[in-house]
Amino acid sequence: MEKIHNFNAGPCLLPDEVYQSSAQAILNFNNSGVSILSISHRSEEFINILEETRKMSLELLGLQNKGYSALFLQGGASMEFLRVPFNLLTTKAGYINTGNWSLKAIEQAKIFGQAKILASSEDKNFSYIPDNFEIPERLDYVHFTSNNTIHGTQFQKIPQTDNVLVCDMSSDIYSRVFNCDKIDLIYAGVQKNIGAAGLSLVVLREEILGNTNRVIPAMMDYQEHLNKNSLYHTANVFGVYTCFLNLKWLKKQGGVEAIEKLNNKKAALLYETIDCLDFVHGTAEEKNRSKMNATFYFEKPEMNKIFDELCLEANIVNIKGHRTVGGYRASLYNALSLESVKVLADVLNQMKLIV
Incomplete structure (x- = not known):
């Protein structure tokens, strides 16, 4: 068969060896005679994969041993539009509006408090990244979307602020060296450079949690997921496994x-x-x-x-x-x-x- 050149925005192309290894695991995981679709999310085999995947996710961002934890959660980045303000927003947060995904995040934040638009590129149909704007102090957090998949724009530098900084990095995570230790919470739908669709990766400093005095349902509570090591509920075993394979591939590339x-x-x-x-x-x-x-x-x-x-x-x-x-x-x-x-x-x- 002739090679197909797939430029899909997401779910995106994954390496051939990830397809091959994941397909083999569906038939026979690690020569166990059992499909990975049917192994327990509490089994030693899966927990080892989950922990190694969490470890690699930090290591590849340069965040290992810097006070960050990694979670693999269900719902994709759209769930994090809601989960971020649920966990962090008490009064007012600042958002940089660079397109469709920023707007969706802003709408969810409004449920919990004020979502102040600090800067926007809507005046020119989101064809640029706003610059030289003022970020007030005493915001619960500042949120930006590092890459705009629809309009083709990308932040070249991290916004400077003393507030908690949150980044939706769904579409350019693991694609370039970025000073991720300047960001307090990173989230990403995995269906770009991480794995197969159906999960989000959340990387955060645990110290930013617990300031809202709000009752948070366990499913939405980052602290609950941290306490349970991403196993509060039945994990997406196959989804995590594709992330494991893809991050291993990335490490092998250098x-x-x-x-x-x-x-x-x-x-x-x-x-x-x-x-x-x-x-x-x-x-x-x-x-x-x-x-x-x-x-x-x-x-x-x-x-x-x-x-x-x-x-x-x-x-x-x-x-x-x-x-x-x-x-x-x-x-x-x-x-x-x-x-x-x-x-x-x-x-x-x-x-x-x-x-």
């Missing part, structure tokens, strides 16, 4: 520092191609372009059909833009090869011979 070099090459090749063609345009301001989600559109609508046909011939799939904005989006997550980006660049260059 970790985040090594994968960032590859991601930089992929992004540079695609953006250079777009910038050299006068009939295709990127949607994000150049200084804020995402290295995970490159968004672009064609000058003339009739070019879309030509591009779609060329992509079909080249086995390029899942490159349409988000339904709310249209255009195109090439997602360049860790497992996507440089070869796939070269194929896409070739297709774009072919168009100049046609249009």
Whole structure:
């Protein structure tokens, strides 16, 4: 079968060896004769996997032995939009609005207190990252979304604040070296650079909890999940196992520092191609372009059909833009090869011979 070049924004491409190992585990986990879908979440085999996965998740972020704990929880990042203010918001929190996912997080925070928008890029259709804005003191926390998958923008530096800092890092976690120890709580849906959809990873300093004087249902309580080592309820065994396999793969590549070099090459090749063609345009301001989600559109609508046909011939799939904005989006997550980006660049260059 010819190679498929999958640019899906999420659930995203995972490494071939993760697919192969997880498929084998469904049939026969560790030569036990039992499927991983049927082993106990309380078994020694699974608890060892869970603990190693939690350990790797901290190590790869440079947070091991720095006072952080890692949790694998069900519900994805959308659940964390709610769980963060449930655990942290007493009176007022500050949010930096850079798009759809920020807005969803803001709406959930309003249930528990004031969600003050500190800065927003909505005035230019979220095509940039706000800068040089004031962050007040005495906020319960400040929240930002490190990468905007829909509009293709990305924070290049961490907001400076003395408040508790929270980051939704769903779409660029483990893709680049970032000063994560400047952030007090990181959450991410795992379906980008961590594993298969259905879980969220939460990394936090335990000392930030317990200040709301609010009764928190156990399922929503970070402290309860910490007390139970991510086993308050039946764990998503297979989901955690795919995270285990993928983080092992990342370590084998040389970790985040090594994968960032590859991601930089992929992004540079695609953006250079777009910038050299006068009939295709990127949607994000150049200084804020995402290295995970490159968004672009064609000058003339009739070019879309030509591009779609060329992509079909080249086995390029899942490159349409988000339904709310249209255009195109090439997602360049860790497992996507440089070869796939070269194929896409070739297709774009072919168009100049046609249009």
